[in-house]
Amino acid sequence: MLDSKIPGGPLAEKWDRYRFAAKLVSPANRRKHTIIVVGTGLAGASAASTLGELGYNVISVCIHDSPRRAHSIAAQGGINAAKNYQNDGDSIERLFYDTVKGGDYRSREANVYRLAQLSVNIIDQCVAQGVPFAREYGGLLDNRSFGGAQVSRTFYARGQTGQQLLLGAYQSMMRQVDKGTVRSLPQREMLDVVVVDGRARGIIVRNLITGAMERYAGDAVLLCTGGYGTAYYLSTNAVNSNVTAAWRAHKRGAFFANPAYTQIHPTCIPVSGTHQSKLTLMSESLRNDGRVWVPKQQGDRRSPDQIPEAERDYYLERRYPSFGNLVPRDVASRNAKSVCDEGRGVGESGLAVYLDFGNAIDRLGAEVIKGRYGNLFDMYTKITDENPYKVPMRIYPAIHYTMGGLWVDYNLMSTIPGLHVLGEANFSDHGANRLGASALMQGLADGYFVIPYTLANYLGGAALPAVTTGHDAFGEAEASAQAQIDRLLAVKGTKTPRQLHRELGAVLWDEVGMARTDAGLRRALERIPALREEFWQNVSVPGEKNNLNKNLEYAGRVADYLEFGELLALDALHRTESCGGHFREESQTPEGEALRDDENFMYVGAWEFKGVGAAPVLHKESLDFEYVKPTQRSYK
Amino acid sequence: MRIHLKVWRQAGPDQPGRFVPYTAEDVSPDMSFLEMLDVVNEGLIAKGTDPIAFDSDCREGICGTCGFMVDGIPHGPDRGTSVCQLHMRRFRDGDSVTLEPWRARAFPLVKDLVVDRSAFDRIIQAGGYTSINAGGPQDANAILVPKTTADHAMDSAACIGCGACVAACKNASAALFTSAKVSHLALLPQGQVERYRRVVRMVGRHDGEGFGSCSNEGECEAVCPKQIPITNIARMNREYVKALLVDRDQA
């Protein structure tokens, strides 16, 4: 059993008690501690800036050419906070409850409660930074409602909330760079964690411009490297997103929790061909006015305007009369898949459903619709060359977010002492399904408000003898990272990393995607090692190691996905229940909804690495629900 | 379709560069421009030759990573569109297209179509923030901000830092980028405290990086994927004058 180190006391007092009991580092001593922050997304940038403000000596690395470009920048919809500015019945307790329920009772109560408490401070902090959140005419902050909640608690900045929040954090971080507390080292990819005497004491990075291996030593390492959605090749994630940093840490001893919890977003622009490099999200808010349908007839190839009303199947409205088109993401996605599997999908590939604004336009007029969704419609038109004011949009689900990640305790510390994991890279707060607008909240809570306390608690309590980059452990880690690079260049095969990644993605999407079966997962577990084998026999990585070589970087990430993919399938195989984003066809209610098995699976599954191809060892953290009673979710 | 490409290839900043012709076959009109280049690169990689280096990340026009000259226009011919969102249906079968990196003294070349834009980070570092520590701030609704003010600030804050403005400007000026950040913060009440110090420091850094000045040609606005208007530049100049006249401490 894993110890999550949840502090004692009533739920609402745990964090306060923790903060009072936590050890501190005195201001004069802080600059003697070097903290390495890997990643500059919401989690990483907020952590780096805050630790810099406190006076720590921070080193910040990221793979992008500027810290401002981290994938968080792409978040559109908004960020939740229990401000209750709308006076509509919101509270910390309600945000806590919604998040636990939304996560299908697979998250840790204490963490979620802390998150809900801190959500309030995030908005204050961001507004003070100058984040231009949407306002009402009276000058107060505006809110919108988002899936899975009955209150309006989502703060937003047009369709660019992630961008504005990230720029706020990035700017704060650059302020610390100016002050000399943070050293920003972009265009560096972390390839290994250096563990000395059982503690994380440094990292090995590859300078992506010069190709040189660099060593950085410190007293703690913070991994804020985002999610692994691109394992599926096609996802809404940015193309450089990767599991590499987390995976290499896993190989050094950090347990990987719940990798099978992946989120599939129902409203994305469908795939148009094999050239496709990524998928584009269309905000969930579209389902407020758009109606989802497919033809009743199988293989009906008529254009949508030729299909009379009576021959359309508004399947969400039919099956879920009370929630209709607004069912949660996992439910909407699964239903889209099942109608397409029945052969009723639309578009050239048959892998799409209509999202129709015809009724809404008739009712409200095109102008109103334009005011609400104009920029989304424009984006859709740019990509598909179709006019959604006239023709229904075609949408299909796509991988969007990963709830799984490195296991951390209440301190956000992994099973390697000193290695902390923040943001999407950890597994912590969203259970088996994340609600819209809560990833941004978690990243910023971790960075601005949690880590300053828990890190001090660690530093204050640990014996940390001075370690330099000359230590043998650095030499060993660097050599193994270098060996991998040399090995990639030496294969000189004929297949491109992208081809192999695409094949891996297809396996994961088909077998470990929206609906998973025992047989399918076993197939995946055969296919993935074979693909890995093929990769190392036949990958082509031209060019040199000592300058910018994007294909070499990419090949390294694909290599890690080919190892990670196996764990993903294995975790999905072992969890024979359905919960949240993890749907096992064997475990469903008579109506076809996800059926949890609380008796056997009310735990976090954290995997310990035992070698490539060797069976990992499962460790469990049991989940105790003291305050929320797990029930069957229903959206009928 | 078939597209003929002339691509600037340069192995490194100190190596000589030249245009190399490539042909992209079987280009689908639904491809984005970068996906078309992916296909060209796949062919090069499969043959064991070094692919064309270009950078991208989000591929939906928000991260600002992508960008190069497409036939002499940053991000290509479509209005308000970054090159990752430019689609091949914009082109015809048999078209020839020339690709060149951003060129500016302050953006040294890294490789092929990739340049180093870290100068932008240093401009932000010089003052593109409010000096607020985590934990201190008052309630978010304590200061009212008129909706129009917030909207204007958002218009300026939408800049993705791609560098197209510099690439388009005959003076390789980063006036639009710098002024967008100056404006965003000068408009909001939260930005008032450091208003003048900010503009003076950011302009100073802008110049130190080797960008040129603004001759008000507005090419930058026309190519900006976020259509940031040059009224921001006027505002920056105004702020600068006020800083020198009004706030003697900062000048």
Next chain:
Amino acid sequence: MSTFGRVFSSSVGTKVLIGLTGLALFVYMLLHLAGNLLIFAGPDTFNEYSHTLISNPLLLPVEVGLLAIFLVHVYKTVRNYLANTAARPTRYAVKTNAGYTSRKSVASSTMIWSGLVVFVFLAIHIWQFRFGTFYETGDEVAIRDLARTEFEVFSHPGWVLLYVVATLLVGLHLRHGIASGFQSIGLDHPVYTRRLTLWGIVLAVLIGGGLAVIPVWVYLSQ
């Protein structure tokens, strides 16, 4: 650095100075045009006007100020041009105008050349008029017969041509310059800026065209 130093060295300070001096010169050109158009009212009216100017004791300081403005404008624009050229050491092989809202025009692309030609012209012009042949006229008091100087100069087609070219170049310079000057000094307005851009072009045409008409008319009327 001092305020003064910043104005003189920074990119924005430089442009503010160029804008201020440019706009001052623009105003001068307006006045100059108005004054010179009096030639159409006959030599006597014109001479009276110029006499009022010449005999005013304030003229000298104004002239010195004007010279200073010119020199600052030229010095700053030339330095600025060199700095801007240095900001892009490698030129593009292909560079196309962006279109859409761009204000790039022949005028904006040739500011330094139209300016330099005008600068050379100016030396000649001042030598011809300010320090040119001094005729006298007048019934009671003798005043300078500038009209006569003018008719003399513009009897040569070569001079006429030079003046026409130079004044049209001034017009071209101002076609971009007027709106640009306001933008540089930060005077910008959601409504008025668009009108200003338009009026700037109208005034540029008026100034360039109006001045160009004078030598042609004088030549033809002889």
